[in-house]
Amino acid sequence: MRTLVVYSSRTGNTKKVADAIYEVMPEGSKIAPVKDDPSFEDYDFVALGFWVDKGLPDKKAQEYIRMIKGKKVGLFMTLGADPDSEHANDCMKRAEVMVRSDNDLIGHFISQGKVAPKLIKMFEKLPPDHPHSLTPERVALHERASTHPDQEDLRNAGDAFKDMLAKM
Ligand SMILES: Cc1cc2nc3c(=O)[nH]c(=O)nc-3n(C[C@H](O)[C@H](O)[C@H](O)COP(=O)(O)O)c2cc1C
Structure with missing residues (x-):
């Protein structure tokens, strides 16, 4: 299961989480920032990460999320609020509705970020x-x-994405 880990990060929090996820992905996986506009065609699973900007995925990540077609998708996000808050839940839900219906949404992971x-x-x-x-x-x-994200968040991110791979 080749994975593309693609992320948008302004101050480095989401990049840290992306790196932790990439570390546990199988050989042949790739990691790239959204600004490089990496092609997802050759990958079975796309792990897409964004930071929350006024309640929404940041703009660059939004554009990428809406482009993904026919893939298994896992989302991850960082935000200032508590990860188990209603605000965090609402932000992730807004991202999930942006994923096209022809994709298969496998799961998500949320981390607080400074x-x-x-x-x-x-x-x-x-x-x-x-x-x-x-x-x-x-x-x-x-x-x-x-x-945040601290070592525990990074470990949890890796575990969440390993679980997603195991589900597929
Ligand atoms: C312009 C701006 C808007 C933000 N809006 C929110 C928000 O609505 N809710 C929230 O919890 N955090 C918000 N944050 C905090 C960021 O989502 C958080 O610091 C995130 O971890 C930054 O990720 P990055 O380091 O990968 O850029 C905002 C930050 C900025 C700079």
Whole structure:
């Protein structure tokens, strides 16, 4: 089962997860960023990773997701929010509906990913009534996110994709 691991990553979190998945994929697999627009034709399974941008897969990943045809697909994503939150679940669902119906969606994996310090600085300037203003809860969330993806996340990512391969 040759796998193409293709990912979009702005600050490196999703790339780390992609590398961990690629490490456990069979010989003959390939890893590439979406910006290289790798061909998926020669692969049986496409592991597609993205980062969450305002509740959606980032734009480059969206374009790629919508192109994939006739493949087995596994999705992975990183986001600032807790991976078992409703927000995370909603984001993954939005990605799943972008996968064309002629693909076979095998599974997904979600990891928290640290939020870029530049973005947190912007949040500091927001008025208190803004949904992203730095309330104590949001400060705590950014603190929790700051160590992710960690070694456990990377191990879990590899295990999740090994399980997907085993299911096929
Ligand atoms: C412009 C922008 C928008 C973001 N929107 C969200 C969001 O809606 N929800 C969330 O949980 N995290 C959001 N994040 C956090 C990123 O999804 C998170 O830091 C991710 O791990 C970044 O992945 P990367 O390092 O591979 O680029 C956003 C980050 C940026 C820069």
